[in-house]
Amino acid sequence: MQLNKKVDQFKGLVILPFLESGNAFLSKLEFPSAQVSNALFSGKKDSQFLLEKPDEGQVFLFLGLGKEPDYKSIQNSFRRITAKQENLFQEDVLLVISKDFNEQVLEAAVSGLLLGTYRLGHFKTAEKAPKDWDKVKMGVSSSLSEAEKIVEKAEKIAAAQIQTFKMVDLPPNTATPQYLADWAKEAGKSHGMTVKIYDRKKAEKEQLHAFLAVAQGSQREPQFIILEYRPKNAQKHVGLVGKGVTFDTGGLNIKTQGMVHMKCDMGGAATVLGAMQLIADLDIPVQVTAIVPCVENAIDKRAYLPSDVIQSHSGKTIEIIDTDAEGRLILADALSYMIKNYQPEHIVDFATLTGSAVGTFGYECAALFSKNEVLIQKLMESGDAVGERLWPLPMWDIYQKEMDSEIADIKNFHGKPFAGAITAAKFLECFTGGHASWAHVDIAGTAFGDSEFAKTKHGTAFGVHLLLKFMENL
Template sequence: MMKIEIYSNKIESTFCIKPFFKNSTEKASEIAQKLDAGEWIITDNDIHFCISPEWNLNEIAHHFRLLSVKTKKFWGKTPCLDIPLQGSKLRAALRGILMSSYNPNAQNNKPAEKLKLYVKSIPEIDNTVKQAQAEAETQMWAMKMVDLPPNKKTPEDLGDFARESAKKYGYDCEVWNDDHIIKARLHALHAVGKGSQNPPVFIISKYVGRADSKEFDLAFVGKGITFDTGGISIKGSANMHYMKSDMAGAAAMLGAIELAARLKLPLNIATVVPSAENSVDAKSVLPGDVIESYSGKTIEIIDTDAEGRLVLSDGLAWTVKNLKPAVIIDMATLTGSSVRALGMEAAALYSDNEKLVAALYESGLTSGEKLWRMPLWADYDSYLHSDVADVSNLSLKPVAGSIAAAKFLQVFTNKHTAWAHIDMPGMSFKDSPFFKTKSATGYGVQLLSEFMHRLAENTDLSKE
C-alpha cells in the first residue's frame, strides 16, 4: 500500500503532473492538446492530463484517482503537481490522488511505502491539503469497513470501529450490547439480531461543535446489517458473499460524523447505528411473527429479508424521542427496487420537507454523489396494511418496493418535520475501474460532507 504525503513547501522533483483544460491558453504540448478530457500522455519527465471544467467533484476525484493508479509507477518518490484548480475542485483532485493508495484486499501487514507530492504554490494550500487528507482518509475508512469480510466485521467489531474513531478525533461514542438493547426496549433490533451468534449492538456517537447549545442540529441513522443471509426467508446463494456490504449506510454515517469532528464543523451531530447480523438459527424471527418495536407499534413479519427497515425503525424512533434533532437523515442499502428504478447512477431520496430535499439534492449534484426524489404520497399507505399488527414489514404488492420501505420508516419518525431517507444499494458497492473485484465506493461521505457544510451556513432547514 502506498502512503502519499502532500507538501506545499518545495521539494526536489524529477517528475511533474500537469493537468490542463483542453483549448485553454495554458501551455501544453501540441500532442497533449489533441487529448480529450480524462486522457493523458507521458512526455519525458511530465504527464500532461486533459481535464474538463464541467466535471463535478466526484468526477474530478475519480479521474485523478484513475490517473494516479495507472501512472504512479512513473512518478518516482517526489513528483510535483502543477494544477489549474483551486478551492473545492483542488481538494477533490488531491482526494482522488490520495485515494489511489486504497486497496480493498490489503492486510496491512507491510509498512506503507511513502510518496511525497509537492503541490506548487496556491493560496491557502495548507488548509486545502489538510481538508483533502481528512476527506480522503475518512472515505477510505468507510470503504474499508464495507469491504471487510463478515468474519472481521461483526456488530461488535463495528462498535469497536466507531469507538476507535471517537477516541482518535475527540468525540463521544457509546455502544450498547444486547442486554442493554433488551432493557432499552429496542425490540425490532433484538428480533433481527437474535438469530446470530454475533449479538446486535446499538451505536450512539455524538459530536459537539457548538458549545453554546446542547441541541442536536443533525442526526444520522445508518443501517448496520454486517451480513445479510435473508434469515429464514433466505437469499439465493449466488452473490450472497456481497452481502457483507449491507452496512454501507452505517459506514457512510460513521464516516460523516468522523469528518465533522476532523474538520471541526460548527454543528452538533449524532450518528446512531442499529447493527445486527441477519442469520438463520433456531432463534431467528419467523415469517408470520408479530414483534414489538421501540415506538410501541407492532410489526408483522412478512419477509425476514426485509430486516434493514426493522433495525432502522428502532433507530429512528429512539433518535427522534431521545435526541430530538432539528434534522434527521437515515441512509441504507434498503431495497433492490431503488436500483431497478434508478440504476447505479443515483440513490433514492424521500422527504416531505422541501428545503431539506433541495439542500440534499444540491449537495448531491455538487459532490457528484447524486440523489433523485421519490414520492411519499398517502396513496401508498395501504401498502403497509396488516390484519394482525399495526404495520407489515413488506408490501404484498409486487411494485413500488422502495417507496413502501420508505413509507414503513416514516411510521417511526413520529411525524418529524425534517426527516429524509436515502436508499442507496446501487451506489455503495459495485464494479470498480480500480480493482478486479466489486468494491466499496464510500458513497455518502462526500454527499453528507457537502450537506453539513451547507447546514452550518443555514441551520433553519428544519423549517418548511
C-alpha cells in the same frame, strides 16, 4: 501532502493538469523545457502525455481534464493515476495547480490521488510487498490563497472515505457488529466524540425489540452504536442513522441469489461512521448525533419467523411478512430512539434497503424520500456538488395502506412486486413520530458496485462527502 511553491528545481514526478483549451499551456512558464504541442496533447478528458527529462531528474505527466469537468470527474482522473500507474510514484511527486484552476479542482485532485492508493487486497499473501505510499512525498504547488487549508481538508475527506471503503470491503467474519462498535470507540477517542454501545442485554433494557428480533438468529452479539459530536457554539443539531446489517442471509426467507455480496448490507452504517469521522476531524460547527444499529441477519433455531408479530421501541407492533425485509426493522428502532432521546432538528438515514431502488435508478443515483422540500433541495444540492446524486420519489400517503396489517399495527413488507422502495420508506415514516425534517436515502445501488478501480464489486463511500457538504450548507 505539503505545499511546495519552489518548482523550478524540483526533481521527481510532476503532475500538470490541463483543461481542453488552446491557451492552457501559457500558464506553465515554470517548466519552459517541458512543452508539448497541441497535436500530441490537447487536454482532452482522460488523456495523458508522459515526458521524461532524465538529465534534469524530472518526469512530467500531462493530465487532460476536458472542457468543463465536474468534481467527481476531476477526482476520478487523479485517482486513476495512483490506482493504475503506481510505478510512476517514486520518492518525490509534485502536483502543480495553475491559476487556471479554483479551490474545488485542488480539493478534488488531492483527494483523488489519495483515494487511488487504496487497494482491496487486505488479506493477500504475496512475494512482493505492496507499495509503501508513506515513502512517497507528495507536494503541491498552487497560488491559491487558501491552498494549505484546502489540501488539509482534501486529505481528511480521503481518509474518511478510505475508512468507509474498508468497512464495506472487509469480509463479514471480520467486519462484525463488534468490529464496527470497536471502530466507533476508537474514532470517538481520536476525534473527541462520546460513544455509547448497547449490547443485547442493554438493548433489551432500552426496549429495542425490533432490533433484537433481527439479531436473535445470529451468534454474533448485536451492537447499537450511538456517537455524539458536540462542538462549541453549534447552532444546528442533525441526527444520522445508518443501517448496519453486517451480513444478510435473508433470514428464513433466505436469499436465492447474490448472497455473496451481502457483506455490503452495512453500507449505510459505514457511510454514517465515515461521515462522523470527517465531520469531527474538520470541526464542523454542527451538533451531530449518529445511531448505527449493527446486527447479522442469520439463521438458527432462534431466528424470527415469517408471520411473527414483534414489538418495537416505539410501541408499535409489527407483523413479519418477510425476514429479508430486516433493515427497516432495525432502522425503525434507531429512528424512534433518536427522536425520543435526542430531538435533532433534522434527521437523515442511509441504508442499502431495497432492490427496488436499484431497479429504478441503477447504480448512479440513490433514492431520496422526504416530505420536507427544503431538506430535499439541500441534500440534492449537496450531492450534486460532489457527484453523489440523489433523486426524490413520492411519499404520498396513498402508499401507506400497502403496509396495513390485519393482526398488528403495521407489516414489514407489502409482498408485491412494485413500489418496494416507496413502501419501505412509508414503513420507516411510521417510526419518526411525524418529524418535520426527516429524509431517508436508499443507497442499495450506490454503496457497493463495479468500477474501473477494482476487478470485483467494492465499497464506494457514497454519502460521506455529501453529508459533509450538507453540514457545511445548513
